[in-house]
Amino acid sequence: MAIEPGAGGEPAHYAFRAGDQRVDLNACLGRPVRLTWSGAIACTHCGRATKKSFAQGYCYPCFKKLAQCDTCIIKPETCHFFAGTCREPAWAERHCFQPHVVYLANSSGLKVGITRGTQVPTRWLDQGAIQALPILEVATRQQSGFVEMLFKEEVADRTNWRAMLKGEVEPLDLVAERDRLLARLDSGLAALRERFGDEAIRVLEAAPVALDYPVLEFPRKIVSHNFDKRPVVEGTLMGLKGQYLILDSGVINLRKFTGYEVTLEAA
Numbered sequence: 221m222a223i224e225p226g227a228g229g230e231p232a233h234y235a236f237r238a239g240d241q242r243v244d245l246n247a248c249l250g251r252p253v254r255l256t257w258s259g260a261i262a263c264t265h266c267g268r269a270t271k272k273s274f275a276q277g278y279c280y281p282c283f284k285k286l287a288q289c290d291t292c293i294i295k296p297e298t299c300h301f302f303a304g305t306c307r308e309p310a311w312a313e314r315h316c317f318q319p320h321v322v323y324l325a326n327s328s329g330l331k332v333g334i335t336r337g338t339q340v341p342t343r344w345l346d347q348g349a350i351q352a353l354p355i356l357e358v359a360t361r362q363q364s365g366f367v368e369m370l371f372k373e374e375v376a377d378r379t380n381w382r383a384m385l386k387g388e389v390e391p392l393d394l395v396a397e398r399d400r401l402l403a404r405l406d407s408g409l410a411a412l413r414e415r416f417g418d419e420a421i422r423v424l425e426a427a428p429v430a431l432d433y434p435v436l437e438f439p440r441k442i443v444s445h446n447f448d449k450r451p452v453v454e455g456t457l458m459g460l461k462g463q464y465l466i467l468d469s470g471v472i473n474l475r476k477f478t479g480y481e482v483t484l485e486a487a
């Protein structure tokens with residue numbers, strides 16, 4: 221599924237993409253849709269057929285071999301490049317030794333997150349955030365992990381996806397939150413600058429971003445569909461938020477089924 225920010229205050233735009241199929245999901249709102257999984261899963265990296273998907277879309281050999289599937293991607297502060305044990309040093313040079321952005325977002329309340337400089341605002345849309353604010357730019361992925369660890373003393377780093385999908389999210393003053401957190405974590409940030417250099421961790425002067433989603437009606441109760449349990453998912457499309465399709469019959473997280481061969485029919 222591809223999500224793009226809406227132009228000029230419009231809600232985000234969602235497109236379903238699988239094989240040759242491309243469906244404008246915003247245009248399907250309020251209409252019955254049916255998603256069918258054929259039973260096949262193809263690894264998103266090498267394309268080989270796999271019985272089970274690992275780390276949301278990889279075959280087992282890729283899951284064990286690729287740097288992008290290593291635990292240090294989820295926990296960047298555990299980067300082991302300098303120990304000489306990186307799974308793919310050349311890949312790391314291109315992806316980890318690049319500027320990363322530390323941001324505050326409001327997906328189900330205040331949270332902190334990190335992303336590659338180039339992946340803003342895709343990352344926020346993926347998480348269903350209604351507001352986001354980049355606060356710091358750091359020189360590498362590992363450093364972004366250290367900064368995130370520091371912020372986690374004060375702020376959550378996860379989204380309560382049920383609250384996010386129910387639309388029960390109050391707007392926040394992210395600029396005030398940023399100023400409060402930067403002041404509170406000042407000595408921790410100073411220690412990181414001492415270690416990595418003054419230039420390594422820069423405060424950004426960005427403006428907060430508001431994000432809107434195409435939702436006709438939020439669900440009151442969350443029921444999840446799962447292709448592994450039932451390969452056909454049907455219902456009227458009531459909304460799109462984060463990586464979720466909200467149907468009147470339940471919600472489905474399409475990110476979780478990356479690599480699954482799924483077709484979509486809209487009535």
Ligand SMILES: [Zn+2]
Nearest residue numbers: 263266279282
């Ligand atoms: Zn593979």
